[in-house]
Amino acid sequence: MNISSSAQAAALALSTLVSVYDLETRKRALALVGQGHSLNSVSKQTGISRAAIRAWQIRIKPLPRGGTCPRCASMPRLPEEPAAYAYLLGLYLGDGCISRLKKGVYFLRVACADAWPGLIEACEAAVRALCPDNRVYRVQRQGCVMVTGYSKHWPCLFPQHGPGKKHQRPIVLEPWQLEIVDTHPWEFVRGLVHSDGCRITNWTAKEVGGVRKRYEYPRYFFTNRSDDIRKLYTDTLDRLGVEWKQPNAWNISVAKRASVALMDAHIGPKY
Numbered sequence: 001m002n003i004s005s006s007a008q009a010a011a012l013a014l015s016t017l018v019s020v021y022d023l024e025t026r027k028r029a030l031a032l033v034g035q036g037h038s039l040n041s042v043s044k045q046t047g048i049s050r051a052a053i054r055a056w057q058i059r060i061k062p063l064p065r066g067g068t069c070p071r072c073a074s075m076p077r078l079p080e081e082p083a084a085y086a087y088l089l090g091l092y093l094g095d096g097c098i099s100r101l102k103k104g105v106y107f108l109r110v111a112c113a114d115a116w117p118g119l120i121e122a123c124e125a126a127v128r129a130l131c132p133d134n135r136v137y138r139v140q141r142q143g144c145v146m147v148t149g150y151s152k153h154w155p156c157l158f159p160q161h162g163p164g165k166k167h168q169r170p171i172v173l174e175p176w177q178l179e180i181v182d183t184h185p186w187e188f189v190r191g192l193v194h195s196d197g198c199r200i201t202n203w204t205a206k207e208v209g210g211v212r213k214r215y216e217y218p219r220y221f222f223t224n225r226s227d228d229i230r231k232l233y234t235d236t237l238d239r240l241g242v243e244w245k246q247p248n249a250w251n252i253s254v255a256k257r258a259s260v261a262l263m264d265a266h267i268g269p270k271y
Contacts, residue, residue: 025046025048029048032045032046038133039053039132039133040133041080041132069153069156069157071156071176072153072156076176079180081129082183083184083187084125084126084129085126085129086183086185086187086188086191087184087187087188088110088123089158089181090187090191090192090193091126091191091194091195092108093166093171093191093192093195093224093226093229093232094197094229095110095195095196096108096109096111096195098155105150106152106154107151107154108151108154108158109139109146109147110127110148110195111141111144111145112145113144114143114145115270116194116271117271118271119270120138120147122194123147123194124136124138124147127149130157131149131151131153134149134151136149159174159177160172160173167225167227171226171228181232181236185236185239186267188236189236189237189266192222192224192229192232193263196222196223196224197220197223198270199218199220199263199267199268199269200221201216201217201218202217202218202219202255203216203217217257218260219253219254219255219260220260220263220267221252221253221254223250223251223252230250233252237252237254240262241259242259242262242263243256243258243259244259
């Protein structure tokens with residue numbers, strides 16, 4: 001197929017996308033975009049493909065389009081994927097950072113160890129869910145992958161961003177973030193454990209009837225130098241009915257059998 005034929009085929013495909021739906025349907029979809037909803041969200045609500053909506057924006061004069069950020073919209077609202085947000089919030093508080101590029105664009109990076117490919121996939125899916133219209137990258141570093149997404153709105157979504165290390169400054173969740181964590185506590189705990197936690201097998205030896213026996217038992221650890229982040233973790237565990245102890249300054253341990261079973265049901269080991 002030559003260049004002119006390719007152009008004709010592309011034009012025909014674009015025309016088909018525009019003409020399949022009546023004008024009122026197209027206007028309703030564009031109105032949702034104009035209210036600040038992402039293309040991904042509008043596609044889910046209407047069943048119309050993102051490609052079709054993009055084509056309509058080209059061929060039909062759209063209604064004024066608002067920002068895609070739910071927090072800096074004229075009427076701030078919660079992120080459209082709150083469960084993914086709760087998980088990514090946990091990852092960000094543990095192993096994430098936000099840096100500024102020129103022209104007001106920011107990039108979020110979350111360090112994920114090469115040993116846990118499932119964690120890398122889950123992190124990328126969460127970043128993509130929060131900014132579905134932006135690309136997500138994997139940048140290989142020694143021993144880890146930096147899952148990276150670019151957006152102007154990361155500081156809106158993660159207002160804990162600021163200069164300096166997290167453990168050297170206050171980390172306090174906004175009321176709207178607490179609402180999400182209260183609604184999706186396990187996703188938040190999973191993000192924290194996947195970033196700064198682990199599930200290990202401990203052992204101890206006891207003498208029973210003159211015979212020394214070895215006993216093994218599973219245990220969860222969470223390690224973070226920030227008092228505020230550790231408290232967010234333990235406060236959420238309290239609400240979930242998980243018993244925990246703090247054996248030293250930076251570590252939180254979950255070792256009681258019932259609590260470990262509860263964590264296993266919702267978190268499990270990294271993979």
